[in-house]
Amino acid sequence: MWLGVDVGSVSVDTVLINDKIEVFKSAYLLTAGMPIEAIKEGLRKSRDSVPVLGVGTTGSGRELAAVLTNADIVKNEITAHAIAAAHFVPDVRTVIEIGGQDSKIIILKDGIPVDFAMNTVCAAGTGSFLDHQAQRLGIPIEKFGQLALQSKSPARIAGRCTVFAESDMIHKQQLGYGIEDIIAGLCKSLVRNYLVNVAKGKPILPPIVFQGGVASNEGIRKALEEELGMKVFVPTYNKLMGAIGAAMLAKKVMKDKRKTSFRGFDICDMEFNTQSFICEDCPNTCEIVKISSNGKVLATWGSRCGKWDLSK
Amino acid sequence: MVYYHSIMKIGIPRAGLYYQFFPLWDTFFKELGFEVVYSPPTNASLLKKGLEYAHSDICFPMKVNFGHVYWLKDKVDVLFVPRFISLEEKKYMCPKFMGLPDMLKASISNLPPLLDVNFNIRKKPFIRSWIEVGKRLRVSANKVKKALVKAEISQKSYQWNNLNGGDGLKIGIVARPYIIYDKYVSAELIDRLKEKGMNILTADNLIPEIINKEIAILKKPIYFDFGEKNVGTALHFLNSGEVDGFLYLISFECGPDSLLKEIIDDRARTSDIPYTTLVLDEHTEIAGILTRVEAFLDMIEYKSKTKFNL
Amino acid sequence: MIKVSVPNMNVVPIVVKPVFEELGYEFIAPPKMSRKTIEEGAKYAPEFACFPLKAVLGDFILASRKGAEYLVIFGGTGPCRFGWYGSTLQIILKNLGIPAKVFVLDFPTEKWARDTFSILGINGSSVKKLIHSGLIALKKLRLIELAQELARKIRPFEVKIGESDKTLQKIYKIVDNENSFIRLMKMKNEIKLMFEGINKNSNHELIRIGLVGELYMCLQEELNMWTESKLGKLGAFVDRSAIGLWKYVTGDIGLNFAHRRAKRIAYPWLKWHAGGESIYSIGYSLIFERKGYDGVVHISPLGCMPEIVAQTIMEKCVNIPILNLVFDEHTGETGVNTRLEAFCDLLKLRKE
Numbered sequence: 001m002w003l004g005v006d007v008g009s010v011s012v013d014t015v016l017i018n019d020k021i022e023v024f025k026s027a028y029l030l031t032a033g034m035p036i037e038a039i040k041e042g043l044r045k046s047r048d049s050v051p052v053l054g055v056g057t058t059g060s061g062r063e064l065a066a067v068l069t070n071a072d073i074v075k076n077e078i079t080a081h082a083i084a085a086a087h088f089v090p091d092v093r094t095v096i097e098i099g100g101q102d103s104k105i106i107i108l109k110d111g112i113p114v115d116f117a118m119n120t121v122c123a124a125g126t127g128s129f130l131d132h133q134a135q136r137l138g139i140p141i142e143k144f145g146q147l148a149l150q151s152k153s154p155a156r157i158a159g160r161c162t163v164f165a166e167s168d169m170i171h172k173q174q175l176g177y178g179i180e181d182i183i184a185g186l187c188k189s190l191v192r193n194y195l196v197n198v199a200k201g202k203p204i205l206p207p208i209v210f211q212g213g214v215a216s217n218e219g220i221r222k223a224l225e226e227e228l229g230m231k232v233f234v235p236t237y238n239k240l241m242g243a244i245g246a247a248m249l250a251k252k253v254m255k256d257k258r259k260t261s262f263r264g265f266d267i268c269d270m271e272f273n274t275q276s277f278i279c280e281d282c283p284n285t286c287e288i289v290k291i292s293s294n295g296k297v298l299a300t301w302g303s304r305c306g307k308w309d310l311s312k
Numbered sequence: 313m314v315y316y317h318s319i320m321k322i323g324i325p326r327a328g329l330y331y332q333f334f335p336l337w338d339t340f341f342k343e344l345g346f347e348v349v350y351s352p353p354t355n356a357s358l359l360k361k362g363l364e365y366a367h368s369d370i371c372f373p374m375k376v377n378f379g380h381v382y383w384l385k386d387k388v389d390v391l392f393v394p395r396f397i398s399l400e401e402k403k404y405m406c407p408k409f410m411g412l413p414d415m416l417k418a419s420i421s422n423l424p425p426l427l428d429v430n431f432n433i434r435k436k437p438f439i440r441s442w443i444e445v446g447k448r449l450r451v452s453a454n455k456v457k458k459a460l461v462k463a464e465i466s467q468k469s470y471q472w473n474n475l476n477g478g479d480g481l482k483i484g485i486v487a488r489p490y491i492i493y494d495k496y497v498s499a500e501l502i503d504r505l506k507e508k509g510m511n512i513l514t515a516d517n518l519i520p521e522i523i524n525k526e527i528a529i530l531k532k533p534i535y536f537d538f539g540e541k542n543v544g545t546a547l548h549f550l551n552s553g554e555v556d557g558f559l560y561l562i563s564f565e566c567g568p569d570s571l572l573k574e575i576i577d578d579r580a581r582t583s584d585i586p587y588t589t590l591v592l593d594e595h596t597e598i599a600g601i602l603t604r605v606e607a608f609l610d611m612i613e614y615k616s617k618t619k620f621n622l
Numbered sequence: 623m624i625k626v627s628v629p630n631m632n633v634v635p636i637v638v639k640p641v642f643e644e645l646g647y648e649f650i651a652p653p654k655m656s657r658k659t660i661e662e663g664a665k666y667a668p669e670f671a672c673f674p675l676k677a678v679l680g681d682f683i684l685a686s687r688k689g690a691e692y693l694v695i696f697g698g699t700g701p702c703r704f705g706w707y708g709s710t711l712q713i714i715l716k717n718l719g720i721p722a723k724v725f726v727l728d729f730p731t732e733k734w735a736r737d738t739f740s741i742l743g744i745n746g747s748s749v750k751k752l753i754h755s756g757l758i759a760l761k762k763l764r765l766i767e768l769a770q771e772l773a774r775k776i777r778p779f780e781v782k783i784g785e786s787d788k789t790l791q792k793i794y795k796i797v798d799n800e801n802s803f804i805r806l807m808k809m810k811n812e813i814k815l816m817f818e819g820i821n822k823n824s825n826h827e828l829i830r831i832g833l834v835g836e837l838y839m840c841l842q843e844e845l846n847m848w849t850e851s852k853l854g855k856l857g858a859f860v861d862r863s864a865i866g867l868w869k870y871v872t873g874d875i876g877l878n879f880a881h882r883r884a885k886r887i888a889y890p891w892l893k894w895h896a897g898g899e900s901i902y903s904i905g906y907s908l909i910f911e912r913k914g915y916d917g918v919v920h921i922s923p924l925g926c927m928p929e930i931v932a933q934t935i936m937e938k939c940v941n942i943p944i945l946n947l948v949f950d951e952h953t954g955e956t957g958v959n960t961r962l963e964a965f966c967d968l969l970k971l972r973k974e
Contacts, residue, residue: 077964171597
């Protein structure tokens, strides 16, 4: 069994896969601002007695997850997503991944990523765009997709950023648009923002795999298909693709290595303390984070000059 | 090379420097016997195409420009998209104009041939650029010169901005030509204000001497085309009090204006002429612009009333 | 003694110091660029101004707090916005109540540019001495650029990661403190030996990446989040032959033949140099492609006019992967790291 952990800005996904890259156990948890607790909880849920042969971590919190698990491989989420998508859809040409605060497009050829792009300056093409509006409308995000599908004439919601989109949405509400039309409009708006901000200039060719948390939203998928004029495939484990990719990478790297460095599932019950402080030794004023367990410092990071790094 | 078949159709995108030179261009090509096809005034669907093809970080007017070219590309035999490098001695257009024909070629496929002749007054007078345009269209230099004489007359005699007359408020508007005269981009601001009985003053209502006098205070001359004209106009408004207030329209991501605005802001700090900046881009809501303009006008009116009461 | 400062631009403060000291000024180096510089600059600069202006403003504010009275910056007459920096900075500083004067070094052929030179005393001081200090400055620049080149070569192979960066910092200090021309002449071998002393692990496959983009952003590593060094540590040899201070100086007067060649190669795609580094970004990317490089990293500040032109065209004409990195004061380092890592992964996978 190989363990993959994907620590994103919004959620933590853990997955255990077997030799044939089948998902054996998995967990999807919201971080709710406490990534360490979420990682522990995720591991607890995918805990099993079968031996773990390797651990891979990915996502923006990959370093943290790597410290907690003592991972065999730490990989960025772009590579992880590409590898997982190419496994489930071997001839995939385009991977569209929309996550909580990041979204990306990956172009593949013969199962190998050849180009990619990520959102740069704004989050208008990401899940947080919908989350904000869902909160404002008082509609649980899970119902968003279903409601969007009921719309017959989606409202046109303009806006480069979530704030402007919100003011436009309020305006449309004042004009008397129905809730489902507004939601469908938001879905369209997110897709437009994604295509303009992230996918601009990239050759979007079928087959297209759409993954990440937002892919569960039927409304977004429909809007994406309409805008692209192509069929979009959402894999069964859309939310777990990053973690699956990390696990696959662990499997790959363990070919040449004998024993995993995994700390074991006991970490679910270990106490981890984080301590952060600002180093004022130079004008960079780096924020240093120190992680320790049972009085032993496991890792520090954040310093520009490397002064606080632990020598391994 | 471009070849004749019946009457050649020359496409002119209604964007960019069209708004500065259309009387000249129109007369010139028509004098030479070509059919001139214009893209329609900017509209939402045209802009949508522009957004699709232009780089997302490029300025708003360029995105508009891409949309116009896209609209024309299958309807004409040749597109007039010159490379504007310098319009005035010791000035430069912004880099995006210098690279416009190349960017279009790189971004939009199946374009008709482009008349991408260099217009660079630092290197050669415009008449030589026009002769080159003629050459590409297989027209003799003599014919070009004759057409150009007529074209220049119509350019000079064009009335840019008519004053309303009457005793409404006098409002100045400072902006690049492709912002102020593109009704979609500027949210029809001139028309809307005129309808309210106001007098609108733009840089085109001022004689060059006034502008030159104002910018003489700058130690280093502004090297952007339209830079001196806009800054000089704004300074004149602030110094002379000829207007009751003025608006400065800039497009989001406009490189030159982002810095030149500092000169105007600096002078405005010590002037009591009301002034406000409106930043325009593809996400601008007309309602938002109008709200701001309305508030601005209210402020002026309130101010002038208290003045009269004194 | 009047105190003079210049903006941080890679090693410019080190290089120009001997010249200003020769002219009889006290040279104040701006504090090493840090988050504070960028924050100060971004606070007072126009919102839509490009990122380098904000950084330079930060430098000027901090330098004037250290007592600098004259702030010197290069000029230019377009089409890039850089030529107008001086005038803008002067207005902003004036409104902040900072008495320091901004001196713009423009072409002395322009009448309005001449009095800057006479105030700085360049016209009055001894020609012989000026040439001497100028030579020292040039020598320093050449030495530092040599060290940077060596660091780029060694980074992908270093056993102890970060060692070449540390060596580089050491060399900056040594070069800064050495003012004898003769000893500077002898320093070349010393620098080479310092880099040879770094432990190398030579048996791993190398990916080769060409770096192109806007000059200041490419050189000022605090602004580009140490892209060059990070790529090296990820196992990539970074070719920065497209950009460098020496190149810039020689390229501007047409003496740089590599630059001329790049221009020629880019010509079919961009028929007029649209200012900044636009035509070189395109030309060198095409050269890197011809040389069989694995990829190109393109660095530009947000809203940079010439580089947007270059980017639009590069997407069409360059057939190896390009990573566009656009920076401004809001850019997060995590995102940059992820992109760099993923880009190197992608290039490695393509090679397999």
